[in-house]
Amino acid sequence: MAAFQLLFLLLVSCMAASARPPRHLSECQVVQTDVFCSNKSLSGAPVNLPHHVQLLDLSRNQVQNLTQETLAYRTGFHRLNLHANKIHFIQPGLFKDMADLKVLDLSRNHLNVFALSKINIGPLRAVESLDLSSNGLYTGMSDYFLAESPSLANLSLNSNSITKIAHDTFSGSLSLRKISLHNNVILEIEAGAFDSLANLTELDLSKNSITCIIDFNLYNLKVLNLSKNSLELFQSEKSAPSLKLLSLDLSENKMQRFPVLPADNALEYLDLSRNQLHNLNVTGGDNLIFKKLRYLDISYNHLSSIPDSLFWSMEQLEVLNMSNNCIGSFSTSHPDHLQNVKIINLSYNSLQTLTFGENTLLSLEKLYLQGNGLTFLDHQIFQRLPSISFLQLQQNNLKICPPKQNHLERTLMDQNHQNLSSCVSFSCVQNLHFLYLSENNLMTLPANAFAHTPLKLLDLSLNPGMDMDRDSLFGLEQTLDHLLLRENNISSLNTDLSSLRSLRHVDLSTNQLTTLPTWNTESSIESLNLQNNNLVTLEYSTMIALKPSLKTLYMGSNPLSCCSNLNFLQMVQNSAVVVPDIERVTCVHEEYSEPVNIEKVTLEMCHAQTNAPNSIVTVVLISLVVMIVLCGLVVKCRQSRKRKRHRSFRA
Structure with a gap:
């Protein structure tokens, strides 16, 4: 039955291939031995593909059937990218003669359809990296791709529908070093599923449905990601030898206690954030001995207190994140505790007391305490x-x-x-x-x-x-x-900023400023934010002082006067100053009912406004002069008439 299904698929693929037009290399980009044909709506590689090609990128195309003809009968590939096609059929034995093929990307296709035929794709003897993510594969289907992969080191099965990892799932790929099973529906891992993988160092099981890990025995594993599961318990074998595990991510689970590891562990990174930790019962047992731990994240839990004794074995701890809990007090009293810690995050808790003893936290560089409502501290x-x-x-x-x-x-x-x-x-x-x-x-x-x-x-x-x-x-x-x-409701700034000779970035936005702070020519201001204030006029002396150093100026949402800030307008138009919010920078002009964007203001607009009152004054002055001249003429006429009368009387 399986052979009949395969024969039928092959027949359909051949008929479809014969109906397609020929493919040409001109559609692709060729860089030495690499050919890039991504997103070209191709059904296969160009027919005139170079014989020496080592990398072929056919991602994001319309490939449905992966055959020798699809790959232009080439076998010398080193890297083959078939991501995001519609592949539902692979010719069995297609890769057996590809002795140099190291990287094969088959992600985001329809390989679940091919897996229904229950036929292996044939040997992948040289392949070291294989991506089968987003193919709709469910339990058992990956076996048909992994059965003969002796060199496979990196495997991605992300975003499929796998519910169970069987004990023989990876029996044909014993060289695996890294496996990613992120975003599946894994509920069960059979005993011994990873035991035969002696080289396995990195395992990603995040975003699944795993509820507990008991008798953890992957002694050579260095990185384990179990975030976004439903884990309530994680513990290693009671008689486990030394573990090489360096990084353990248990974030976003249902853990109510620390993971149980042997005292002789090498763990450096532990993430327990977003779990259900309510208290930390520190009894001095081996389960809380982390002598090499450098990073600990217990944020977003329900912790109300942190016992000082928690850190007695964490001699190398450098980063401690306890944010977003309900912690009411935190103290360190012993000089040997947290002596190497560089970062402590206690933000968004309910801190009432915070105490650091003498000669403690000598290496602390960053301390986050925001969102606690702290009122009283040792001054x-x-x-x-x-x-x-x-x-x-x-x-x-x-x-x-x-x-x-x-x-x-x-x-x-x-x-x-x-x-x-x-x-x-x-x-x-x-x-x-x-x-x-x-x-x-x-x-x-x-x-x-x-x-x-x-x-x-x-x-x-x-x-x-x-x-x-x-x-x-x-x-x-x-x-x-x-x-x-910003947002301090400042109407005037009394503090002298001109003396701050190294000051380069100032944010005074969203206040009530009506005048600018005073700066002199020694100013180094490069970025100044004056948005959302009450500035009408920008002092000429201040703008001149800022001009040599200023690079970025925010001025939006101020009631600027258009014609009282011509110097500012010239600076914006003629200097290298950048105004990122230029579209919001407007000014008021008497001839316009609505504010005008400063980019539309011209000198002529303001000259016209200033010339209007001057012309009125000129008319008034001329009228006065004319009236004075007329009055003078009237007076002279009267005087001349009087003289004439006197002359006639004498006669």
């Missing part, structure tokens, strides 16, 4: 982090301490709040370069708030009503590069 907490360079404190309720606050006042505050202060100091944080304080309800920014802290970026946005002292940015003259003050 010197960040000075205890000698390597901290990046601090994200957005969406909290912190106040900033003046750097020279009375020592007695601080002591009293500390006692009242159990070592917590109503304000936090940001001065003398030796290596802090990036500080984000947006959305903290800051009402005041004291003088010298960041003295002796080498900030490069300072974000003070979304603190409406914040009162900035004139010297609040004192000490940042040589370092500050980015300053963000």
